Amino acid sequence: MYDALTVGQRVRERRRALGLTVGELGQRIDRAASQISVIEHGRRDLRLAEIDRIARALDTTSEDLLREDSPSPRAEREIRLERAQRSPLYASLGLPTVPVRASLSNAAIDAILGLHAELERLHTERAATPEQARRANAALRGDMRARGNYYPEIEAVARELLSALGHDSGPLSQRLTGELARHLGFTLHTDAEMPAGALSITDLEGGRIFVPVTRSAATDPRTLILQALASRALGHTPPRDYAEFLRQRVEANYLTGALLIPEADAVPRIQAAKAAHELSVEDLRDAFGVGYETAAHRFTNLITRHTQIPVHFLRTHESGVLVKAYENDGAVLPRDVLGAVEGQSVCRWWSARRVFLSDDQISPYAQYTDKPSGTFWCTSHIRVSERGRFSLSLGTRFEFAKWFRGRDTTRRYTSRCPDPACCKTPPESLRTRWENRTFPAARVPDTLLHALPTGVFPGVDETDVYAFLETRTNTPLTPE
Template identity: 45%
Template sequence: MPADAASPDLLTLGRRVRHLRTRRGLTLDALGAAVGCGPSLLSLIENGRREPRLSLLRALADALGADVGDLLAPEAPDRRSALEIALERAQRGPLFDALGLPVVKPSQRLPMPVLEQLVGLHTELTRREEAAIATPEEARRANTELRLERQKRDNYFPEIEVVAEQMITQAGYSGVGAVTHRTVARLAGTLGFEILYVQDLPRSARTVTDLKNGRIYLPQASTPGGHGLRSLALQAVAHRVLGHERPRTYGEFLRQRVEITYFAAACLMPRTAAVDFLQARKREKDLAVEDFRDAFGVTHEAAAMRLTNLATAHLGMPLHFLRVGDDGVLFRGYSNDGMPFPQDVSGAIEGQLVCRKWAARAAFERRDRATEYYQYTDTPAGTFWGSVQMGSASADTPGFGVGAFSITVGVPYAHAKWFRGRDTRLRRVSTCPDPTCCQRPPAALADRWAANAWPSARIHQQVLAALPRGAFPGVEDADLYAFLDRHAPQGEG
């Protein structure tokens, strides 16, 4: 009988039969003759691989001087039997199959200390395997801890700033304008890496680094000259520059992602040039994310996030950043200015609904989504000014979600005077998290539709499943190693 959901009960039943048989000094042949069946069938029953018919079960109970209830008891008859059952179960699971090791039969000849050690090892392997799987709740907690840490330090990493600016300058950056692909390639070359663009990158990987042959593989760009490939190359390099080792936990994986993204941004928008640009615009009271974006040839989101690194440390102003989907869900956020982000009981903000009256959602109401949207929002924590740029993402676009999204950079009212768009007359009042603000429908509509509405809700599958496991979550080793083997220099595969 194949192992299935009933196997644990059959294992216990089998061990109870074996325990009673050996206690009475019966061989398999002798017991088989007493109950009218062959010894091979009895062996399968004792090993939990065959379920006996009720008539045979009664015959076994009679022959062994026991009741049927004794045979069906859920407890193992003794310590050794419990260990044998545990070893059998461990060796029938997918974790053991993945190890590719030979099966150890828990026979009576197996010494008790060896049996205890094997069961102990399997128990520890299972514990570590389960600990390696990050549930969505664990991931949110790890992300929240990291966000609060970044908030405490104003999202500024001076040690990464220094090394990034030194390396990009040594690679040939002049301090003016955008960092070129050639400059990024030179930087990688100083570390012994060549950048190659391929069409068959594993779907589960953004980049692949061949440490043996000094190669960084990137996807081929759909838009030549895009910021994305320069950032991906710099992120791959950052692991080496920052001395990263293989992540041992999901929290460590997230921390490394934050650090390599920071390094890439600090290379593409080097601190000295970026701060000079921003300070000049502040003096003119004409700060704008779109100008910062265009000056360094990056995406609007990258420029907005980079502003969170530099604004507090070098411009003396707190601020907040949001990326919000067209359904109002907050995908990513940062704040050190007191903007009251929605959050769950664990403190996580990702996946929470943003107030409909915030600029980040109000911008979706416009027909013209190409230009910046400016708005003041009165909240229980004070008045904030926000600048919003719209965008869209497809299934092939790196980032969060599919469809339209908004990128918001905002500051408290007192700091709005430094930004373009401060003269907007658009102003809304938000009292969230008070449900009467925007969550609770008007009483008249509720009375009319509450008993007559039955929507088909969209299920977010990632909420139900554990996150991909492994040192690099979601990356399939089989695809990764096959890719590296295909592209390795001849004779190196």
Template identity: 45%
Template sequence: MALDGDVSTLGHRIRHYRTARSLTLSDLGEQVGISPSQLSLLENGRREPRVSLLGRIAESLGVTTADLLRPEAPDPRSALEIEVSRIQAGQLYGSLGLPQIKPTAGTPSETLEAIVGLHRELERRGRLAIATPEEARRANTEIRLRMRAEDNYIPAIEEVAEDFVRRSGHVRGALSHRSVQVMAEELGFSLVYVNDLPHSARSVTDLANGRIYLPPASIPGGHGLRSMALQAMAHRVLGHQRPGDYAEFLRQRLEINYFAACCLMPRTAAVAFLTEAKKEKNLSVADFRDAFGVTQESAALRLTNLATSHLDLTMHFLRITDDGAIQKAYENDGLPLPVDVTGAIEGQIVCRKWSARTAFDRDNGTTELYQYNDTPAGTFWCSTQTGTTADGAFSITTGVPFADAKWFRGRETTSRGASTCPDESCCRRAPASLAERWEDQSWPSARLHAHILSPLPTGTFPGIDDSEVYEFLDRHAASV
């Protein structure tokens, strides 16, 4: 009959009570009817006693069976020995390639304390680092593939967000800052705009004092503050716990972004707007953006959330830098996105002939570029808008297979690009005449993307400097 509880702790408790009564293994073994070697196995946690034997041991030691089965160690020294045993049985210790040690009566307690302390620090640092870049890319790829399989749609968050918006009193049009404030108050928070946010954080939530700290309300593009506030609230609404690994961190980030988009562009109102536009064959990301007072990128991504489930459309989305590198991408329409050997798309270079890149060559970047892109996987109609941040230029592209272009404004465009990528002769390999002339006569100095060499600050949350955040909270808590 198996016993509940930790066998190792049980063994230590038996030894504790035996030595307290100055009994040897032979003395106790004789009293309960087992050999000293069998009793030693019990005390070392390598064998589990039957209930009948445990009863005889308890009686001989003058204690109850319940005393032996208590979950806590009988004394501090035993607690250290139990912890060392647990550590050595774990994966982290095993990965270090260190020998196993067996504490004896002659092993100083200080030695055991040092082993336990060092291991706890290794565990702590492991939790802070959370993931290598390779692990992060793999986790991000898995999330992207799962979202593609689900048509970029999360019904559960749609329901929660729509109810949340409804309770704020918002009915139609762009979600106001006042409505966002009401939502925060319903959760027990106030929104506070400050000039000294930690450099590593977009917002900080003070759970103790019920405050969500955001950048100043006067910063350009105030619509972004609504999104940041909603993302901070989403952690509470969706019941998130502190992420245990990088995959969990990325999943939470996706969910809070999705929640914020659902609040800014609620499903019922958004689907009604898009359905009417489709009926009129006048779908436009720009119109969708302006109707709900959001950014081009937010509107484009939200359209991908709703297109397949509610409009019977498959789509793709791209955000790339001016050198053609993918920052974000989604597709469920068969567009052949470039990937590396692991399946990751981030940092991969898209074809020079796609509208996502040709849009950078226009003199007028204030309007959308419409273009048909012929690829080995078929022809796709695309709409691209360029923009600029402090980090440089970027483009936002949405598109559909040729057959669905009929539902979109701009379908009549005559602009066309023909791509044969990933065939390198398409746009990656220089023409033979130029290569022959310049290959041995050129020495360019590459622009270094310094961020790829700089590790993220390690902290409880990836990329967050804990010390900076805690000092910030302490500074502002004084004014509460």
């Protein structure tokens, strides 16, 4: 494999150094001058035997012609210009190409390249739509499903960090979280004036991590700190696109969960619970002092890997809209034509929605649901946040329910979704009574007309972040 443009530039540079014309080089290798010009402009892929012939004709070696670096700064400019003019973006503009001649100044090439880079930036920014984000998220969810939501390389990082702290079992305390920050070279600071959109800010130069002052009892201060530390431990660099931003977020969240609920301590508990037919998210939550959602996510990381039990997880708003989901048990999730599940409506007969109708919303809720893809058992828990109520649901196929606490539930419903007659189409009696006799005012989602946030870190204003750090750098701070 080689780059035809770079090889062509090296042929031209060497030919000119020898004082040869394209015709004279053509005579040496029995080729027309026009063919030499095509080669020098990188418009033809050469066989290795042809490269050998050209190298001999130019008194050099094939290895020299095949070097990857550009032969000179001027050649680098010409290569970049050729690549720009051959790009799909340039072709879509309908502009004529600019011949790359010796008379074309460096300043002119730089101007063209600068304009093309700006067009490419604007085009990419315009293309970063919710559609792109949904495609990226669907692809990421596919990768998670393929690996059973288990990342051995991140588990190894967690083990190394926990070992450095001397922590081998039980919950990771606030004190040990601070010790981990110091181990990684950071001090921790709380600040009430954090820029909007930033969950935390890491000052790489000063070795400081800023987190907001949390007033909600539901917010675990360890989580924000560990997420910031996880990005440093995993060597994350500013993401190049939205897909990489999503991947980094998943990795940071995964490492955070692996630190709060260490694999070495959690797996024996899970295996013992399976042997006793008492698997539950609640026990994992209580043993490690974390929230239900963190425990449920960690459960999906470890359960398939260590017990071969496939599962699914849903986070559903009380309106029935699916916010987050994962499955490797064959549960058919609602999805759009892009393969995205976020924003889709969950069947009203699934436990994710039936739980909101339960009289007892404190005790664990469980039910069986007969679906077109089979019968599934599921347990759901309600979480209240500033954005409303959400159900957190974890389930598995019928044949694996025997290992879970709550398997003896007598609740059982039938879902025919995605058949519209299941729950999307009103019953005939209601439709006949009210069709064309009502006109509800729809609550338009705030994000309906919003563009996807731009920037390296979507939704975070870099100016605000830099200004925040500048004021904190000039003001003495007391580490928290």
